[in-house]
Amino acid sequence: MGNNHFGTSAGIAGTFLLLRKRSLLGDVVGHASLPGVAIAFLIMELHEPQSGKWLPGLLIGASLSGIAGMISTVIIRTCTRIKEDAALAITLGGFYGLGIVLFTIIQKLPTGSQAGLANFIYGNTATITQSEVDLIWRVAIVAIVAAGLLFKEFGLLCFDEQFAASQGWPVVLLDLILMGLVVAVCVIGLRSVGLLLVVALLIIPAASARFWTEKLSHMTLCAAVIGVVSCYMGAVSSALFSRLAAGAVIVLTGSVMFCVSLYFGTRRGVLLRWYTRRQLNQRIATQQLLLAFFEILETSVPPAPHQSLTDTTVSLDELLPKRSWTAKQLLRSLRDAQRLQYLASHSEREYRLTAQGETAARRAARNHRLWELYLLQHADVAPGHVDRDADRVEQVLDPEIIIKLETALFKKYPQMAVS
Template sequence: MGGTAWRAGVLTLMLTLVPALPEAAVAGPSTVLTEWPTWPEIFRVITLRDYNTRVVVIGATLLGAAAGLVGTFLLLRKRALLSDALSHATLPGIAIAFILMTLRGGEGKNFLGLITGAAIFSVLGTASVILIQRHSRLKDDAALGIVLSAYFGLGIALLGIATRMEAGNAAGLTAFIYGKTASMLFMDAVLIAATALTAAVFCILFFKEFTLICFDGEYAAAQGWPVTRLDFLMMSLAVVVTVIGLQAVGLILVVALLIIPPAAARFWTHDLRRMLWLSGLFGAAAGFAGSGLSALTANLPAGAIIVLTASAVFLVSMILGSARGLLKTSLERYRLKRKIARENLLRAMYEWIESCSTDRDAAACVRRAIPFEAMLARRSWTSAEVRRTFRHLAADGLVRPTPPDAYAPTTEGWEAARRVVRNHRLWEAYLIARADIAPGQVDWGADEIEHILDPEMIESLEKMLPQGPGGAFPESPHPIGPHRGDV
């Protein structure tokens, strides 16, 4: 009896904490789980056999392409948050347009009227941000936060009024907040196609001008370019794409289509043209895959799936990107760190041999065998780091172990050490001659730069020497001895 009462109490508590379980969950697992699509169904979606699927997928794909193209310049212009404020500012425009059209006895949910109101208020929102930035001491992020929250709050209030009107509940205005891709009509897809074509044409025609103001707006203004008008044109394209994308992904998620594809494309290239087209391709792929997955599985919101697909592309790009991916940059950082350690040890070996003159080290100097402890004392590196670096040098044939605990440079190692020391001293000479740095202070500065000098820079530095290129080996401008420094 007591056990039954305890179980009943636990069940009552669970029902209290979770009061609104879906009916499907209560009915049993067979009504909750959705069957996986079959291969014929997948093929049917990919080949766009069904009319509704064809309209939705093509519309979402073109929207993603347009957003990717325009978003590239927004990202480089550092206007990512501005596009977020722009999208949220559309909500009061949608609500006011619906109210006015309903009061005039028209069709309150006329799509063209709603997006016209959205476009007007997105421009007002952008103008509000610019006005606050130019005529107040607030920073950009504060101005964006104020405008975004104010316009969105106004939109929610007006939306509440609109939904209480006679035709308000049937208008489906909340679809503009979360998106409703499945309701896309043929004319909507045509409008998106025209927008995508317009965005592509303007991005091609004004590629040079947009590139200039994205990378150096002050220089463009100094050269006489109409920066304000170009900025207005760029933001106008963003407004058009945002307004057109409201029905597909909603005002909350449309900013993702503007920012995520170009952010993903930036991991793959350093060339702006390639980044532009990769961004359009990634946006189109996200639109195609997201709307296709939504069509295959019931109760999956297409807008959210499109954004999640774009996020997956971004994640893969961030890790595997051939230009700035985490794997590539981590590998390059490891290689540079290993190169610095090798060159620092080679320079330490050369300087030890160059400076050793005591009777105790005379025999070692003659045969160029450098004691391990002598290298360990020259820098603030650990014993494990020095031994690991010596192993790397030995594996490359630059040093050879010499009993009892010493290392001697090979012919190739000696030449490599001479090149490293020469580059170091060339840069020291430059710092003394051009930067007016005292000879006793140049060692650290040269140590930071010598590892990244390219052949052209070395040739320029050699011309500074009195004997010219190919002259005598430069001497150290400061005494050489055991010192401590960074590895």
């Protein structure tokens, strides 16, 4: 149960951390907490021998050390010319090095070998006691409730910090609360996945959820679900196979879910983007083909407004020099146009427009030439820079401008008066 609550809180906190573009901050907090754990252990051992393994004290030390790491990063970034990524690297390396030195000292103490502090580095869910589980899920619940109560404010902070400040929101305070939640989640995750992998459970669920939705609420919920599933699978695997490290399995499960989201996500997935781009390229190619047909036919057919364009055939040799396409690309566009019933094959190398294709070709030529006139007369764009991919101009230009452009168009191209 503690792992599941930790996965939920990690997914929620990681969502805001990702949107704030501070993904590496979780890594810094995790590594910076190491000396805090060591110092807390030493203090408790000096105060009362055999009490250094008390988890609340260790987590408090980790939290204070993680906060100190964040403050150090801010000071380095604001008081020097060092960039944020370098400041993060300096803080991470310095605090982690200090932690390793302190751990070496602890190992030489009489009770150091039985302290079990290495579990904070690599994580070990199998050794978590019931009292530790209760502490972890209580802290996780507090983090989840805090994120829910400040959900709207955190969303505003992530998407438009300057607007939030102009509206009087306490941006600095909200940022500190958000960073406090990140610290809390990182600290309670040390026993489950360890400081080396805790940043993965913060970022992977949020990054995976980004591929499925554009809404913040849905993304947060999806990230929480992925975090829970990852932690559950890790805990179950660790229980069934004692030699498997639960922390590593948790992160691997999240990584698998990230790969699935990367390829099959319904908003930003690779396959969806590939399919959408392919459909767009096909539509543009078909539009260019119809425009090329119209340009060829209007020079061979008498320019009468009611003259049909479906009776005249166009050969491949006439089409090929009209655009910068290859013969293979042209043949593929011709097949697509035939599939859409815009063209009919007259012979192996000759094609003609269907009635549906003639309507589409006239519309494509009209829209392109309206755009051409608009860009030349109103935007002062050179003719060579006019985009040939002109779709529905009615969705962009005002009706009054379209009427004026059509008047100029019909004067220049009388044969288009009915299109």
